[in-house]
Amino acid sequence: MATQVIPASELRKKLLNLIGQLEKVHDHYVITKRGVPAAALISYDEFTSLIATLDVLSDKALVKDIREGLKCAEDAAVYSFEEVFEEPL
Numbered sequence: 001m002a003t004q005v006i007p008a009s010e011l012r013k014k015l016l017n018l019i020g021q022l023e024k025v026h027d028h029y030v031i032t033k034r035g036v037p038a039a040a041l042i043s044y045d046e047f048t049s050l051i052a053t054l055d056v057l058s059d060k061a062l063v064k065d066i067r068e069g070l071k072c073a074e075d076a077a078v079y080s081f082e083e084v085f086e087e088p089l
Contacts, residue, residue, distance in 0.1 A: 002027050003028040004029050004030070005029075006029050007033075008038065018041060026042070026045075
């Protein structure tokens with residue numbers, strides 16, 4: 001994954017090609033306007049992944065649970081489905 005800077009004027013000429021490129025390689029493009037970063041172009045898959053990550057990170061209780069689960073895994077305090085739910089998977 002590479003981040004490339006592209007002026008808005010150049011983006012107009014290359015947009016369809018860049019979209020096709022994003023579908024194959026998950027590059028990032030920073031679009032500049034008069035030399036100043038103004039927007040970003042990423043693949044739709046990467047966009048949805050980022051939104052899902054933000055949703056998880058914005059849920060403090062979920063983040064706490066994830067941290068506790070990782071700590072349990074580090075401490076080898078891991079339980080099987082059967083042990084937790086007292087029924088076979």
